[in-house]
Amino acid sequence: MFRMYALVVSPERTDQVRQAIQGDIVYESDETLDSESTRIVFEAVARVSARVLIVDMAVGPGRALIAGIRHYRIARPQTRIILLAPGREPGDQTVAQLVGLGVYDIIPGANDADWTELVRTTLQKPAATFAQAARWHVAHSLNGDFTVRERVSIERVPLGTLTIAVAGVAPGVGCTHTALLISNYLSQLGRRVGLTEIAPRPALASLSHFLAKERGGYWQLGRLDIYPDVDLNTDLSVTFTDKLSRRFRALGQSGKKYEYLVFDLGPLSPAGLANENHGFYRAVWQELLRSSLPVIVGSGAPWRYADWGFLLHSLRERQDAALVIAAPTGDQAGEFSEQTGLSVVSLPFSDPFSLTSDVKTGLAKLVNPVVPIPKVQKPSLFKRVSQLIGHG
Template identity: 25%
Template sequence: MDHPSKLLIGLTIGGRYEIIRKIGEGGMSHVYLAEDLKLPGKLWAVKESVSHPNQYNSIRDEAQLLISLSHSRLPRIVDFFPPDSDGYTYLVMDYIQGITLEKYFSGYRGRIPVDSIFQLADQLLEVLEYLHTNDPVVIFRDLKPSNIMLTEQLELRLIDFGIARNYKQEQTQDTVKLGTVGFAAPEQYGSGQSDARSDLYGLGALLLYLSTAGACSEWTQKAEKSIRSDLPRRLIPIIRKLLQFAPENRYATAAEVRKELAEVVRHEMKKPDLRQIRDLAVRNSTQVVAVMGASGGTGTTHTAIAISHFLARNHSKVALVEMNVRSPAFRRIQQIVNGDQPPAGGSRKFEVQGVDYWRQTARADVITLLSGSYNYVVIDLGTYRERDRLEEFLRADVPVIVASGAEWRQQDVKDMALSLSRYPQQKWMYFMPLAQHDAVQRLRKELNTTQVFSLPLNMDPFDKSEEMDRVLNHIFQGILGGTQRRRRFRFGLS
């Protein structure tokens, strides 16, 4: 950005919004995190933009546009400060906790789960349908990975309406040609006025980008060959139609595209799941314990480590797998184990007290482990937020949810159970470190399950704790073990 920011940490805007830190910047703006001094603890995003006097109207237009909209996938504007004498203006809006699709995509090295691609497309079409049926119609015009935020639950939010506009029936082409090269429709560069079909082109470019691991965002001769082999082939003609050069050859509405994608999903669901058949076969000899946090800061990794070493102490061969792409925990443990020596060949596997740790592990590697020599594979899934990790949780022999023992945070686990109510929950276990007896009983009643347990204080999950072993023996009695291969291993009350 050519213009320096006027905002500093600790500065207060309008006597109410105290700047905490910078969280982003774009071509014509900076974005800061701010605390509301009238509502202590409440955080907002403050977008600082600067423009020349003849562009002041565009800043006001963005504010008025956003203020007029109301949708769960759009940021809510709560305050607006018009241009000062230097052209600086400020929008105060919802602070969306999460990461951009760009960073999420990068974290998966371009191969995000197939389910996630369809989920994101459906959410995008939901909000586009709202914008395109608004009065007046609103065209976003800049669908790209960096303008899409994802919450911890993989809920999508559109951000940065800097070039959005109202569709004007009387115009033959856009007054200002704007958009990101590779994602913007041809008409945004002078061949006509952008309309709802321009956003659908942007959706097609985004889908192609996600489907080719970032190799393509425009339809070329190599595009179809670059589409991932694990994606349904029925998706290809949909993407091609979205990316037609002439708007009249594309889909007319977001609702139409949404219906087409839903048909693809329904068709795929009718196919036999060969992966499930294969997984069931290999799991005859290996049991899976999947550990997922209901929210951040519950001790998910700590609990997964404690369970793994408990199993290993009972003469079992155990693998502890990290499937949280953002977590630095296993890397730090590996550094401690190796000391100053880098891992041989960059290996992601290391051993601690009889447990094999597998750092930053992809799902394909987990399937390999399941067909190996392990009695148990314990998967650290991190916090509940992403559908691919949710799938591993649902498919586990023993799905464990780690929830805070504090009563004031129990709503997190209740919200999670409610949001996943369409799935069978009979096998689910809820572990609550340091929870009081009353809190456990209350949650059992509210979740209608007896599978809620308090875990004792366990400062070092790697070492044996008589109290923790007693509790885990009680919890897992009759659940783990039981195959011919694992008869030497028995759970019982001590």
């Protein structure tokens, strides 16, 4: 099965791990890291959506690896993490703590082992469970005693900047409108949101010039910051997020931090995507694949069902992609789901800056995978007793 992989591997094992992989490598770090660069690498890889993350313990200091993987696990709780543990044995303090963070696929071996075969064999198996990793969850103390590590329960909160990429299956289906709805909804939740347009025929930029207030190189529309003039078509090895960061620095806003960046990708043409030499479409497609949340917008009209086919087939690896029917008539969303077997979010037509309750309900469902889950605080024993006395 085709999968997307992220690699944080030491230089001496990079080639061997690559040979074991059958799929797309969406992120790769092949350097020996210090504590600070380890933090930076794990913040970067957390912004990329991958099904499997392979981490070599030889890349950096143990404490930095624990901190980096903890941050990654918070941002990507569903990703399978495979740990290469050369020269490590059960009882290792670092491995024990990583098991507590939900890292169960552990590959031990000598430094000169055949890591290609070891990784390939692991990838052919289902993801490991805690029961299989339990022997690693016991750490030796300095005096030879054993300590059973506590398993960690992690609350889902965003790490760094999350990206939401919105693409249309055809022109005129409401891609820009949906991007505006998502951006404004997140800003109303109190999030810091930046919005930019990557479509070949800019609509958002034109809207900004008419409605927005210029802020020296970007536009402010409501509570949103819009960057319509970013050169995103060159240097395809650099992600759009990194290009925007360069833009912020050029505008003297290097200190500006966004929790979410929303990309309006416009319609993705099958002809453009099929042309491997079309650099723009290749870059847009990669951004859609690596985004924290891909959003696909299309029509719910029965005669437009065929528009969805190519894009959904190409996106089959991203089963978490959100499907949207913008401004449906009648029960088009329900009929679409019944006919295609696909779950879609219905977004009734709305002024993107004056959201109705129905639209908010749809948007809440849409962005749920990338919005923090609030931690429910149980009332203290003292408060519960006080309430009982008060009702007595």
